[in-house]
Amino acid sequence: MSTTHLGRIFHVAGRPSVSEADAALVWLPDGALVLDDAGMIVYCGPRDRRPGVDDPDEAILDHGDAYLIPGFVDAHIHFPQTYSVDAYGGGQLLEWLDNCIFPAEARLADPEFAARIARDFTARRIAAGTTAAMVFGSAFPHAQDALFTETRRAGLRLVSGRGIQTVGGPSAAPLITSEQHAVDLTADEINRWHGTDSDDPDTALTYAAIVPRFSLSVTVDTLAALGDLYADVRDRGVYVHTHLNENNRPGTGEIDLVKRGFGVESYLHTYDGMFLPGGKVGGKGLLGRRTIMAHAVHCTDDELARMADTGTSIAHCPVSQLFLGSGTMPWRRTVAAGVTVAAGTDVGAGDEWLISRVLSDAFKVHLSEPGDDSVAMHPAEMLFTGTLAGARALDQEHRFGNFDVGKEADFLVIQPDRWMPLEAALAHGIRADDEIRARDQTLFTLLMALREPAIAEVYVQGRRIEAPL
Numbered sequence: 001m002s003t004t005h006l007g008r009i010f011h012v013a014g015r016p017s018v019s020e021a022d023a024a025l026v027w028l029p030d031g032a033l034v035l036d037d038a039g040m041i042v043y044c045g046p047r048d049r050r051p052g053v054d055d056p057d058e059a060i061l062d063h064g065d066a067y068l069i070p071g072f073v074d075a076h077i078h079f080p081q082t083y084s085v086d087a088y089g090g091g092q093l094l095e096w097l098d099n100c101i102f103p104a105e106a107r108l109a110d111p112e113f114a115a116r117i118a119r120d121f122t123a124r125r126i127a128a129g130t131t132a133a134m135v136f137g138s139a140f141p142h143a144q145d146a147l148f149t150e151t152r153r154a155g156l157r158l159v160s161g162r163g164i165q166t167v168g169g170p171s172a173a174p175l176i177t178s179e180q181h182a183v184d185l186t187a188d189e190i191n192r193w194h195g196t197d198s199d200d201p202d203t204a205l206t207y208a209a210i211v212p213r214f215s216l217s218v219t220v221d222t223l224a225a226l227g228d229l230y231a232d233v234r235d236r237g238v239y240v241h242t243h244l245n246e247n248n249r250p251g252t253g254e255i256d257l258v259k260r261g262f263g264v265e266s267y268l269h270t271y272d273g274m275f276l277p278g279g280k281v282g283g284k285g286l287l288g289r290r291t292i293m294a295h296a297v298h299c300t301d302d303e304l305a306r307m308a309d310t311g312t313s314i315a316h317c318p319v320s321q322l323f324l325g326s327g328t329m330p331w332r333r334t335v336a337a338g339v340t341v342a343a344g345t346d347v348g349a350g351d352e353w354l355i356s357r358v359l360s361d362a363f364k365v366h367l368s369e370p371g372d373d374s375v376a377m378h379p380a381e382m383l384f385t386g387t388l389a390g391a392r393a394l395d396q397e398h399r400f401g402n403f404d405v406g407k408e409a410d411f412l413v414i415q416p417d418r419w420m421p422l423e424a425a426l427a428h429g430i431r432a433d434d435e436i437r438a439r440d441q442t443l444f445t446l447l448m449a450l451r452e453p454a455i456a457e458v459y460v461q462g463r464r465i466e467a468p469l
């Protein structure tokens with residue numbers, strides 16, 4: 001039996017690039033989304049033309065004036081930082097890590113605390129409509145077990161791996177392991193959690209990743225060992241996740257410390273096997289279609305080209321970049337390089353859980369870029385970046401991210417009347433006479449004014465997701 005959801009539908013159809021999103025935007029004010037028993041989309045279109053329109057036994061969920069949009073994909077979020085949003089570190093990235101984050105993440109050593117934070121993290125994801133996420137994990141395997149267990153219980157999509165640190169200052173000490181132990185724990189996590197929620201890993205919801213925190217948290221020996229590990233598990237579809245080119249404070253910031261510490265000209269080289277002084281090859285690389293680099297604010301053209309060539313994606317996190325004074329990723333130059341750019345909250349440096357809040361800040365910071373770099377993102381580009389681009393960055397675009405027939409139905413039901421400012425802006429905001437312009441204005445308002453209370457229902461593979469008790 002099929003199930004029909006009726007509502008006002010927005011999605012970006014097909015497999016467009018970000019600059020083609022405008023042409024690929026679908027708007028169905030009287031839309032129907034029809035799912036089969038397995039939660040696959042069998043129809044998305046006008047409601048009066050749906051299959052089963054004349055079937056008296058059709059199972060219908062009429063969402064009235066609600067909007068149906070694809071579930072949000074968060075390409076970079078830190079699970080151990082669930083309670084660390086708006087933490088005052090008295091400085092930029094490295095001070096904030098030392099003063100706030102490493103001590104907060106060390107608290108997950110306590111299994112009870114870890115279980116609680118996994119529950120709360122999962123609940124926040126559901127409230128924010130984040131149906132799929134690349135989740136930067138905890139150093140502690142029991143905390144990762146709790147995260148995977150909670151996520152599977154809820155029925156959400158997840159990619160995650162324990163955060164690997166093999167060097168660091170005193171505040172990071174509780175998170176640091178030996179190099180061999182780091183590799184063993186990561187290999188064990190992959191074996192236990194990568195795609196194991198399904199007989200066929202290609203249909204699973206939860207996957208594992210290799211996650212070196214950033215180059216400053218690891219040694220050349222760690223990078224070599226992780227390169228070897230990745231060479232062994234790449235074919236199984238394992239992911240890689242880390243940070244790149246985030247803080248460029250001259251002399252004492254992350255990027256200069258990486259370049260000085262490793263003796264390299266390019267930060268990306270440390271993840272690309274060329275981590276020995278002078279960019280000499282020291283081992284195997286970590287780039288590829290299942291690799292996501294968080295931030296990539298200050299990349300060279302060569303670094304962007306290399307990411308595009310290898311299919312490595314960027315998690316763009318402007319809320320976090322504002323919070324930590326990390327600067328603005330140049331939008332035009334980055335997308336022109338052909339790299340997939342998806343949206344990431346970067347909770348806790350990002351203090352918003354909703355991907356649409358990230359898209360809102362993206363709109364603002366890119367409009368504020370200097371001179372000819374200033375760009376007004378099209379609302380379809382914003383929706384694309386928060387949904388289909390995330391699925392692409394996760395190399396699962398064939399499964400979710402929009403409402404194309406044959407995909408698994410991950411979607412949100414947004415009820416404007418649950419959040420008065422959204423309802424009012426949608427009802428009374430200015431709309432152009434031109435139909436297309438008016439459509440774009442409606443989508444823009446929906447994304448900019450959306451807040452958690454308006455997300456009434458969340459679906460993954462056609463199944464309604466309930467918040468954990």
Ligand code: GUN
Nearest residue numbers: 101213214243320346349
């Ligand atoms: N670089 C290394 N660790 C972190 C982290 O936890 N958050 C951010 N924003 N950047 C990092």
Ligand code: ZN
Nearest residue numbers: 078243294346
């Ligand atoms: Zn981060």
